[in-house]
Amino acid sequence: MSVTSINRGGEVTIRDLSKSFPIAGRELAVLRSLDLDIRSGECLVIVGASGSGKTTLLRILAGLEAADNGTVAIDGRKVEGVGAERAVIFQEPRLLPWLSVLGNVAFGLEVRGVPKPEAEERARFYIALVGLAEFADAWPRQLSGGMAQRVGIARALTVQPGILLLDEPLGALDAMTKISMQEELARIWSEENVTMVLVTHDLEEAIYLADRVLILPKEKGGAARLISIDLPRPRDRSESHFVRYREGLLREFGLH
Amino acid sequence: MTLQHMERPVGIGTHEGTERIGAGGLGMDFQRLTVRTTVRIISRYGVLVGFLALWQAAASSGWVNAAVLPPVDMIVAALWKGLAGGSLLGDIAISLQRAGLAFAAAVIIAIPLGLVMGQVRAVETALDPILQLFRQTSALALYPVFILLLGLGEASKVFVIFWATLFPLLLNTISGVKEVDPKLLEMARVYGARRLTVFRRVVLPGAVPSIFVGLRLGATTALLLLIASEMIGANKGIGFQVMNAQYNFQIPLMFAAIVILAALGLIANQVLVSLQRRLCRWNDPVS
Numbered sequence: 355m356s357v358t359s360i361n362r363g364g365e366v367t368i369r370d371l372s373k374s375f376p377i378a379g380r381e382l383a384v385l386r387s388l389d390l391d392i393r394s395g396e397c398l399v400i401v402g403a404s405g406s407g408k409t410t411l412l413r414i415l416a417g418l419e420a421a422d423n424g425t426v427a428i429d430g431r432k433v434e435g436v437g438a439e440r441a442v443i444f445q446e447p448r449l450l451p452w453l454s455v456l457g458n459v460a461f462g463l464e465v466r467g468v469p470k471p472e473a474e475e476r477a478r479f480y481i482a483l484v485g486l487a488e489f490a491d492a493w494p495r496q497l498s499g500g501m502a503q504r505v506g507i508a509r510a511l512t513v514q515p516g517i518l519l520l521d522e523p524l525g526a527l528d529a530m531t532k533i534s535m536q537e538e539l540a541r542i543w544s545e546e547n548v549t550m551v552l553v554t555h556d557l558e559e560a561i562y563l564a565d566r567v568l569i570l571p572k573e574k575g576g577a578a579r580l581i582s583i584d585l586p587r588p589r590d591r592s593e594s595h596f597v598r599y600r601e602g603l604l605r606e607f608g609l610h
Numbered sequence: 611m612t613l614q615h616m617e618r619p620v621g622i623g624t625h626e627g628t629e630r631i632g633a634g635g636l637g638m639d640f641q642r643l644t645v646r647t648t649v650r651i652i653s654r655y656g657v658l659v660g661f662l663a664l665w666q667a668a669a670s671s672g673w674v675n676a677a678v679l680p681p682v683d684m685i686v687a688a689l690w691k692g693l694a695g696g697s698l699l700g701d702i703a704i705s706l707q708r709a710g711l712a713f714a715a716a717v718i719i720a721i722p723l724g725l726v727m728g729q730v731r732a733v734e735t736a737l738d739p740i741l742q743l744f745r746q747t748s749a750l751a752l753y754p755v756f757i758l759l760l761g762l763g764e765a766s767k768v769f770v771i772f773w774a775t776l777f778p779l780l781l782n783t784i785s786g787v788k789e790v791d792p793k794l795l796e797m798a799r800v801y802g803a804r805r806l807t808v809f810r811r812v813v814l815p816g817a818v819p820s821i822f823v824g825l826r827l828g829a830t831t832a833l834l835l836l837i838a839s840e841m842i843g844a845n846k847g848i849g850f851q852v853m854n855a856q857y858n859f860q861i862p863l864m865f866a867a868i869v870i871l872a873a874l875g876l877i878a879n880q881v882l883v884s885l886q887r888r889l890c891r892w893n894d895p896v897s
Contacts (some may be wrong), residue, residue, distance in 0.1 A: 448797040452815040452892040462801040493892045
């Protein structure tokens with residue numbers, strides 16, 4: 355069997371989405387009637403100050419949290435709960451310590467009822483894709499933070515989702531590992547036909563990866579803003595347009 | 611929880627495999643290796659050997675009353691006579707049967723019950739108060755009650771051991787289930803795992819190390835209660851032999867029975883440790 359990508363992206367339509375949390379007896383709104391269209395196959399990066407609801411938005415898209423109001427639809431179908439067309443990569447790798455790398459990567463498929471030999475064959479393909487072919491039989495505790503996160507990424511890719519949701523996936527990594535992982539994510543996104551929605555607080559990461567950047571407002575009454583990043587790929591962080599985008603984003607946050 | 615002090619097997623003597631043998635000085639390296647192994651053995655067993663040597667010297671030279679603390683060689687001789695002559699084998703068999711039955715029954719009941727209690731909050735809420743009450747009531751204090759209910763025969767002995775063994779097993783199973791990382795549960799959910807799959811593939815393997823803490827603690831408790839119950843109303847068994855030998859002033863035999871008890875405890879622990887290593891290779895610093 356040759357393993358080929360069969361995922362075909364997915365279009366996300368968000369309408370009038372609201373969510374608030376009770377904090378110290380008060381209802382704190384983190385999302386206020388958000389409208390957003392995520393195009394099939396695009397890479398949308400969500401940024402915003404902490405408390406702006408970026409992780410909440412991602413968790414609603416994943417089906418892990420319910421919105422108070424409004425709808426999310428994927429290819430026209432309303433989202434309720436988790437679904438096979440979506441996969442989530444968390445900030446922590448969340449590997450099962452009692453399974454080898456191979457076992458962890460095959461886990462998602464096995465849970466979905468794919469027979470073990472087939473699941474493992476496809477898992478091996480994606481383990482190789484993230485550059486860990488030699489470590490297929492290693493235990494999670496033997497891996498570095500960057501390697502463990504790669505395993506988490508491979509596990510998500512193995513179920514060949516149309517939509518990949520990433521919640522600060524590189525947030526816990528050191529600076530060097532982070533940069534190489536950003537390059538890896540860009541490569542994976544270009545090779546796999548997948549819609550990618552990524553939450554980060556790293557503006558450079560946002561510009562490096564995004565087709566469009568969604569900036570969530572912190573204050574009440576502020577509006578969410580969308581910025582297209584029109585730069586050729588692969589992107590060069592030191593190039594002048596890149597730097598200009600960075601300054602623009604910093605200004606959005608009132609930091610420049 | 612007070613169970614975390616259970617000693618973890620540390621990796622003593624685990625690096626032989628990684629020892630490099632230089633091309634030039636095989637003999638030298640071999641010599642160094644032997645020296646290192648010797649040092650390791652001495653550092654591990656030196657104090658134990660010293661203790662036995664001191665005992666032997668004290669008893670045979672008359673520093674202590676040899677009638678109360680007989681020299682080591684006399685104890686070994688009594689042990690040999692009891693084992694080779696077969697007079698202690700029947701006691702070992704009956705003791706193993708009592709402790710084994712009780713331990714097995716506790717495992718069969720406590721582990722499934724603990725898995726359910728850890729998962730289903732309503733069951734735990736309902737059972738927790740009565741379990742706390744039972745747990746805080748010493749099993750030995752209840753032994754007379756069990757004797758009244760079940761008679762002075764095997765049933766009350768097995769039951770009191772079972773009773774005491776149940777709680778460490780149950781409580782450790784419950785905490786093992788409850789302490790499974792909720793982030794892993796959420797991860798499994800994202801991949802569409804149903805409740806039973808989550809249980810089988812995430813909760814259960816995650817609880818295994820804690821269940822083993824319960825098993826090892828349970829084994830210790832079972833042996834403790836075995837001896838207590840055999841001292842109170844038995845005419846056979848290792849615990850009975852300890853008491854009986856003391857009454858009859860067969861002090862070497864008494865110590866021989868105590869040595870057998872210690873050996874049973876060590877063996878039970880070792881069996882559980884190797885089983886745990888087998889099942890939890892992912893968690894084992896040695897593999």
